[in-house]
Amino acid sequence: MRFPLHVKAALAAGLLFAAAPLVRASFTPPTFDDEEESEEGEESAEEDGPDTRYFAVVGADIHTGTGEVLRGATLLSKNGKIQAIGYDIEIPGRDFQADVPSAERGYTTEVLDATGFRVYPGMVAIESSGLLGTGGDFRDSIDPFDQNMVLGLGAGITSTGQGSSAVKLKRYVSDGTDVDYDFDGVVLRDKWYTTMSYNSANSRRSLREDLERASQYIREYRKWQEDVKSDKELKEPSKKGVNGSVVEVLTGQIMAKFRADSREELLGIARIAQEYGFRPVIDGAREGWTVADELGRAGAYAIVTPRERRDKNELLVRDGGSSIENAAILHAAGVQIAIKPGSRGVSLGGITGRDIMHLPVEVGFAIRGGLPEEAAVASVTTVPARMMGVAHRVGTLAKGRDCDLIVTDGDLLHYQTFVQWAVVDGKVVYDKEAELFFAHIRPRAETEVAPLQRLDAGENEEEEEGDEDDDDEKDKKKDDEDDD
Amino acid sequence: MVALSFASLALAGVALTSAPSDGVALTSGSSSTAALERAPARQDDASARAAGERASVAIVVDKLLTVDGDDRVHAPGMLLIEDGRIAYVGPPTETPADVERVTIRGGWAAPGFVDLHTHIHSGGFGDVNDMCRTVNPELRAGAALRPGNRRIEVAVSGGVTTLFGIPGSGTNISGFGVLYKAKPADGYDGCVVADPGGMKVAQDSNPQARAGDFAFGNTRASMGWALEDVCDRALGATREGRRDPSLENLQKVLSGELPVIIHTAGSEGVINTARMWKVKYGTRCFISHGSFDGWKVAPAIAALGVPVNHGPRTMDFYSSRNGRINGSAAEFTAAGVPLFSLNTDSSVMPQEEFFLQASMSARLGADPYQMLRALTIHPAQTFGIDDRVGSLEVGKDADVVVFDGDPIDPRSRVLRVWVDGAVQYEFVRGKQRF
Amino acid sequence: MTLCTLLLAALPATAAQPATPDLLAIKVGKAETIDQGTLEHAVILIEDGKIVMIGEDLPIERGIPVLDRDPEWTVMPGLVNAYSRGPLDSRGGNDANPGLRASDELYPGEDFYGDVLELGVTTLGLYPAGNGIPGRAVAVRPRGDTAEEMILRDDVYLKIRMRSSGSDKKMLRKGFEDADGWIEDEQKAREKWEKEQEKKKKSKKKKDDDKSVAGPATPSLDDDDGEYTPPEKDASAEAFLQLRSGELTALFAISQASDYLHLIDAIGDEEFQWDLRVPVTSELNIFYVKEEIGARGCRVMIEPQLSQHPNTLRLRNLPMELSDAGAKLVLVPRSDSVWGHEEWLHNTGEMVGYGLDREVALRAVTLEPAELLGVGDRVGSLTPGKDANLIFFEGDPLEPGTRVEAVMLEGEFVAGEVKL
16 A cells, blocks of 8 residues: 555544544644554443343355455354354354353344355445435434435445445334434444545635645644643644644545546646645546556545446547546556445436445446456445545454444345345344335245344343334244244 | 348358257356457458458357357357358357457357337437427438447447337337447448338327427327327328328338337336237337336236337336335236347437346346346347347357356456447457447 | 202303203213213213213203203214314414413404314314424313413423424423523522522621621611522523423424434433324324334324325324324324314224224324313313213214214303204
8 A cells, every 4th residue: 555654644543533523613633643443342341231232143154345255154243343253153142052041141132044145244335315314414314214224225335425424324123112222323424524626726726725724734733742842831823724624634534525537637636635645535536547547646545436428528639538447447556446326316216227226236337347356345345434434333344343234145246136134233224025125026035034033131032023013024024933 | 920021041151050058047247357369360450340341250258148049058159150140159169270260268148239229329319309290100210320429339339239229209109210230330321220120109108298299199198199090091091002101101010011119108008009009000019118017017918919128217116106126027027028128218228238227127036038038039029130130040140249257247348249240349458448 | 969959041052052951961872981981871960061970871860951862872072182273373483482372372253163163172272383392282162252261271282393303303402401501590599699698697797796886887778688589581491391390291293203213312311291293194104113102102193094104005004003002192183174173083983994993092082182281180081070071973973974963062062953
């Protein structure tokens, strides 16, 4: 990776400040300690209590998203965080542990037998619209019953960028008691980027001014930080005229996102980003394939739509216009690629294969253009997670990460593959057989039906899954749960 | 189905029999190792192609999907092109020294795709609707054909080789379509197969919005009358042996010489179309679109034996009101519609993404191999051109597409396309067209 | 029980109605009492507008006028519509006006009241218009020459709209913050007052001491041991303090399942009495949280109307589902027009046809809304001591085609031709 030091600092700072986002009004420049991410995975040390929730997927081939595939492995999560992935993992409360007195257990365990299926990290859609309701601060506006959210989960998406925030498709799952929903858990990050533009003489000038002032300020601030140790009276440098978001970009807390397609713009962005030492996110990047090396050297990220088609201006001799090979060429030059479809929302109008529900299809077109499969999967998992600064939470399956995963009946990118289950924060939030949308298409064979076992606190008996209370749906649900 | 009036073609070349292979399956996953190997060197400059050079060439691939009557698959397979036609299909065999032999490792060969509902002949959406009169049986889309337009160039890089370019659905009868091959460099005479190729009728929805004549044709009733009136007049002219230039082509439709494509959607529209054009006038009609809840009358359509050319909407959620995402291709094929084919209605869907109609239909419940048929042999049979295109069989036009995997997987790239035996597209890294 | 001598009614009687005696016994085939089930061959004794006795085959003392409609008539309590705008026509806004009262809009002369009364609606809850927090509802009897005569009880509930939106959640939270703010202010004011008192006492003592030393002093000017007066409450603080103390209840108008989750989030740890208003829409998705609502046991106010499972033609009986899940059901007319009130019982009957428990249905148009309005001790059931608000039918009140034969409001026949 180019600029490893810079990136590391940016990431570390990004992670730190994701937890406590800066408000522009009360701006405080960050420290640059190379602090590693902490906290994550710590809570597994907690004692089990009645609220402790174990969830395990067993029997599936687990694609962790880091290149590893564990055949027939087990993934165990506790309270929504992955606790272990591998073999011979003890699942608390599972029947073979029946020697543990039930009264002492005092926690719940759900086990999803996904033998014969595949597990992938839930996909991260870098951009989408309308999957969580109407918008604003999703903590206060999310519709956790929204049909589009269900369809998004059915399409394998568990996290997404919406506006400048990163959010989770946290569907509400009723357990038949009082409301239990973590509204704060919806938002992974409030603001992961600020928009910059480089598409006119004016915007170019003001961008340069902003960057100049901000970097000047950062230099002064750092100096002050040193000097103030010896001279306590020294005044903090003035923030006047300094764009706080730009400072955040330069200090690696947030990304700078450009909407740019033309070769000239892309080159300009690459130059200015290198000059000021930040990694730009380029949304569109249609002609990126013609300047891929420059973008690679600038450490750019790109959000591309492989199927975008725009013929080049025939009056120009040089290369231009769209190319199906765009993602592949950019990737080969070291640009990290996230893929978004042409239509960001759910479209049920009848023309299919072009909307957010068909992210893998869009990715398929990048592969058609030569993008390696691994990079293609990364373009809808790890890369967008990294771009949004939430890679320590989502995008891969590893100990300490959020238990957001999908169980599919085949290769993630094959056109016939369906998501059978989607899991967010260690809860099954989507079951193909339990929803009307796709249940009729290649229904899971009786033998394949993986029963969802539920072991309730203090009870050894499995109970019927408290589900969507839809009678017909319930009937369809095959309840042939059997003891192991 | 009445055969078209194309000259029947003599079987050319060596008639080697090919052994049927066992199961036909489009397995998932694309091969990334596909590579081109060619010996001896091939002339591929555009001028040679434009001149329609008809050199003999043998294509050897890992998998050859013939989509013939027996669904033969040769793995590996070889196909010999001679004089623009297919001279041999079967397992790889010796070829004469003067025959160019192209071996495409990891390649899957399939027949060129046949799209019966497209509007890209004029280069876009322009020049497709003449909004003056309600019925326009004298108009021909052929007059607007621009064989070298960019969209056709891109289409062929997506494996589309035969297109029926038709007028829009702005009026009840918007005119006659032109059947042509995707040979951008060959000019009108080089690419046109039949002009007129068939008639376009729009029976539902669009023409109702504004069907030409002021305040007429805005309801199903007036449209029905307009269509029946003009048909009856054409029949009258035929009976009386009267020559009417404006009705000449329509007379050919009513006599079964030319097919008629009927834009119609929704269940009532579909069934009314079948009634009027199949039962009453006995034409060689086929339903195009059949979208929304049109699939609900699939059994009735199957019983009447009317082919369905489906698209660009292949899914219905809102009209069917069963809470399901209904893949209508799956429903039509399950009901036993005799000839089920797909279309793009390009540029509603990009022409080059024709195959995606098959993959998405397969996703929503249809059989993937049946969907490959819906791109190839079924549309050919529907239009009565299956003696020339739609499958890889000896004697047919050498319209061959080689992919590096499952032809309906978006991940599979098109490596090379021959139309009438000439290479029309070839994959070159860095210059991949689609 | 002392029975008064029979007096011929000197009550103001309408021209169409013969005066109803002050003391009257009514015999009917069936009485839907609501709180004691269905009585056969019921006798209801009414005195001074109140029900004094009800039972099966009760002996009637000689001399008491008897209206004998056994077995053809069925009686049930007058209907209570707890959610009506009736003829009120103000518009309302989008902000918080917890001090506004629908009762201030009341104009007794409107035909609406007489019209719905004739249909058997004997109690109405009139709510203030608007989004946000439009104000307080009032319970009225649809009769009277002045607003005061009509009002049964004011400030019966505070209507609050709650959607899945930051502004609505903020509005609710702010209400309780205002209440907390006042409590703080009040505490400060009290402390200040107490300190001042203390000071005064001291200075007085000092003065007294001084006096003793320094001879006669000037008399104290601020010598009044003034009563402590707490600071003024603004409308918001007042309303939310009333909610906390139970003087006022809240009615949250929500329109989809997610609103309910946000409501629970916005309520947080606050404890107060609240109920729900959920208008039926064609594909209402409230069933997603019916168990949660049922677990709370609150009332849900909804129209007797079937809806469809989203995107399908499958019918759902949401009133039934909510009731089965444990919610207390309050049914309101599908339309707030006179026509809507006319159809109300039949629509309720349809719900019973689609599986809603009959007793729940009858309660949902009488006692449950009465209790929601806080007038359950006066109306809503055929219980001794309650107002004699009765509707008489020939046939099952929930069957289409059954007509209202007569309506009695507080012991007086106000509709129907009744010959004693």
